[in-house]
Amino acid sequence: MTEEKKSCSDELVMRFDPNTIEHLGVKMYSTLPPVIAEIVSNSYDAEAKNVEIWLFDNDENKSIKIKDDGHGMSFEEINSQFLRIGRNRRKDTHSQYSKNKKRLVIGKKGIGKLSFFGISSKIQVETVSASIKNTFILDWSVLKNTEDFDENYKPEIVTLNENTTDEEGTLITLYNINRKTSFSPDDIAYTLAKSFQVFDETDFNVLVYHNIESNKIEVKNELRYKNLNPIHTWNFPLHIDRYPKDYYCEDLITGKIVLTEETVPSKMRGVSLFSRNKLVNEYEFYDIKATSHGYSYITGWLNVDFIDLFNEDVISTNRRSLNWETTETRDLRAYLTKTIQGIFNETKKLKEENKVNKFLEDTGISIEDWTNKLPAHEKKLAKKIVHSIIGSEGIETSKASELVKFVQDSFQFQSFKDIANEIHEVENLSTERILTLFKEWELIEAREMYKLSLGRIETIKTFEKLITENAKEVQQIHPFFEKFPWILDPRINMFRHELQYAKILQENYPETNLEEKNRRIDFLCTSVSNHRFIIEIKRPLHLITKKDIDQAKDYRSFIEDHLESNVYSPNRVIAYVVGGKIDFDDRKTKDEIDSMQRIDKVYVKTFNQLLTDARNYHKEFIDRYEKLNNT
Template identity: 40%
Template sequence: MDYELKFDPKTIEHLGVKMYSTLPPALAEIISNAYDADSDKVILTFHEQNRVPKSISIKDDGEGMSASDIQNKFLVIGRNRRDVEGDKPSKKHNRLPTGKKGLGKLALFGLAKKITVDTVQDGLRNRFVLDWDNLLSADGSYHPQIEIANQKTDSPNGTTIKLSELKRKTPFDLESIADSLSKIFIIDNSFSIELKTTNPDDKSILVNNERKYALIEQEFTWTEKDLISSDSDYYGKISFTFITTKTPIPPNSGLRGVTLFSRGKLVNAPEYFSSSTSSHFYQYLTGWIRADFIDLLDEDVISTNRQSINWDHPEMQELREFLSKLILQVGKEWREKRKNKKEERFSKNTGIDKEKWLSSMSDDVRKPVEKIVDVMTKDEEVESTFTPIIQALHEIVPEYPELHWRHLHKKIRSRIQSYYENQQFAEAADQGTKVYGQILREISGESLDGTDLAKLFATGDKKRPKKPKIKVADVNTESGWNIQEGQAHMTRGVMAGFRNPMNHAPIDVVVPEIFTQLDCLNILSLISYLTTRLDYSDNDRSENNSESSASDNKCNW
């Protein structure tokens, strides 16, 4: 028996060495072969001596290869398996093949000068060696060195490929290799990828889907169920998980952007499917898309190194446009979700409903307060540092600050607050005048209203003084007499100058054509002052009108 590999040496060099010069992509091709061979698992063993790489062994428990398979399948460069055998699922795991171009085997020469293939199928073992230097010196036809030919064995089916005389000189970093491999595959539950060393003290590493995004802190996720409607042409045709992170994804992580897979294997490196990626949203986006229909297209649109798609293909153009719209939608929802979460965290940390707080302010107050709050909460990492400051700001500028800043009398404030909160300032001021009138009637026992309420403070004149119904100051002193007179004048003025106009014309005409919002707030302040004077009144309900302390003179209505 004599195996023969026919080729142009430049083909091996260009498609093997130059295309697969880094470890993970080359190993991925061998892993794909194991997957297509219906393996349950593949084990990659890395051997070093004094921290110098010596060899890599890749062992699978798949269906193995016969002597005929070796010659007619493995050693044929550019053999399209699907054209020859049909695009049909495997017998054991019902897998559709990932290999298509028949070039993956050349990846081995990107890593090593010597490749030993040891394979068993149905009780027969074959082993042969491919030597890089001999291969390059061959004239279009190369005969691998056969070490074992159709030897009977009790060993189970499977293939072991050993890569020796490695081109790599730096030590193996299994964690890094596992991370890179996890980004190349969507690994199903029927297939296990294990990495280990020959050092018995080293732990083995499993390459799985969880590892793919283990180094980032996920915040929000979207799947096809969230974004694709049942009437879409892509409903049931693609699946995906888009992920946004809490902090920007490091540029050198290889995770920025969304990876496109077909039949579980990468076909397009992470990107955003858009020409405009200036928004900072893209710094937070990663994820994967599975579009198996790409492998069914008449034209092969997947690049040889499986890093990019031919987006000029009509169906690929349509897919790209669709994915671009999806990601724009994700960006929009991300901003809303992030805003809501930030406000929830703000509320939890400070005890303040920010939206309610800011919406209760007039524009001239809200804008500077909002600017201060935004600066303090822009960087989420330091938000807790500013919590006490924001709480102090809230004490200074509470909800409905103009209402609180005026320090309205509690009787007035409780009766007009609902109007104020609904931005009905005119109604609030009007209600204030009515509350004031009601309080005067309760104190005096009189049924007066409007400007007649001023009579309750009447003192006559100094030559012919009379006892007022409601006394708010000591009328025996000059100052007290003036305060008493002022209470009467201001009561008459507020009733004539504000309450009467408000009650004799439609409110939407009076406000703001006659009275502005500020006018209404000023009326509230005046009403509050007049009501506060009543707290120190002596209503003379006792017949003896005896002298008493200021605290006794407070009216307890």
């Protein structure tokens, strides 16, 4: 062998037209995620089990390191394979498999390494194969000045065939990154999960590190659809009679299409295609004009591995879409269009059923049971509004439940039904019209509460005067509370005054057998929430002690023990003691108050507390109306 030939064997050579690098590297790969995806693809084909992606951005000189434990490259392989632009690995090796036949290879076109120059101007590659290390540098500033195709670019060799005890694998470092903002490891992990379906394989693990070892993310397939809650899933192959059966590759298509509760992020709407676990066509609806909002709830992916065996290469260079102009791909596209359209036709009913079930789950109320209890004319109206809400594509499931509950609560008010009747004859209620109805009703309700609150403010002033004058318990305060029970608690809507237990319980639970006991309480009250309030009223200057609390506890437990257990029974029995002051100097009194309040059995209030609470409660209604009226 001549000296000239020896020297040539120790050189690395890349043959290229500089325009190739410019168009296929710098311009096509201008963002970080697809560049990293190309390197991960190479690691997978190199039969790596572990890949580490290190993102360093603590200073202005950002860099990225991607390390794998694949079989690495010899010096000859670097020259004949890695530095050979456009090499078709599968044709060269006459095999669809990786070096040791462990995997079907993902790479095909041999231009992925050009992606490095899309974000970095200097790349160092260190690779170990069979205990031999080789390291070289690709420098874009030098490479781009190589203007003549016959003038070979010669990467800088750092390490040449050096013996090493390092494990096999490859480390690629990207320097001089064209990026001002910090790296986002979450975005990198998410993009990788969208680009491949290999991250659940037991012998392929990918970790993304950000500056330090403790800040890491494991890439998994599930990241692709995080935060999306499925309503229904169509698993492929679809062996369902109502879907097309005229496509010859139908049984070879695997994957799933999903209908979700929430709208899908715009870049994931539609169905993506994968071949050999790598993305070959981004999310789309193919020949469907997806103008309906309902399409924004559909996402999914399908595996079409058979396209890699087509006579013609139909995968685009950047793997974002297939070439749909061949006979084989046109047939595939037609099948996808028909199938997705069939799935979309099923989604409206599935979403409505999900919203009804969600409402039942959230409220414990069956819409059908509720509407069936209404008078005939109201039933028709309620059903129309409810089903318009449930069927609206623009209203999320959680919001739909909230609005249906609002309708149910509001149907007890005639003013709401009057407004609802105005749109009863409208054939198709739009989301906008439904929301306008609720806004109108909210203003009316607020106005009524505003007028009521203004009147109650005057009542509160009267109550304040009774407290100041130390009014008598029975002659003055009792009649006042009997007439205005809301001042004790807004939930109270009825007072029963000065009755014996026997009479109270016989009136409300006639089948209960009671002993005749002449034990009295001041009030037994009913609330809208089906609670019973036992209220013991003292004088405005009375000092509440533990003895008063014990008395209220005794009253409360007696009532609770003697209530018959049936559907009309109250949900809870609560006692109130109202007086002028609380003896907080007495430790036992203070502890007893805290203990009873924690278990929602006995509450102790002063008249001043009632006065302050009543003012604040009604002031909220005044403020709310004024705010709504000014919007």
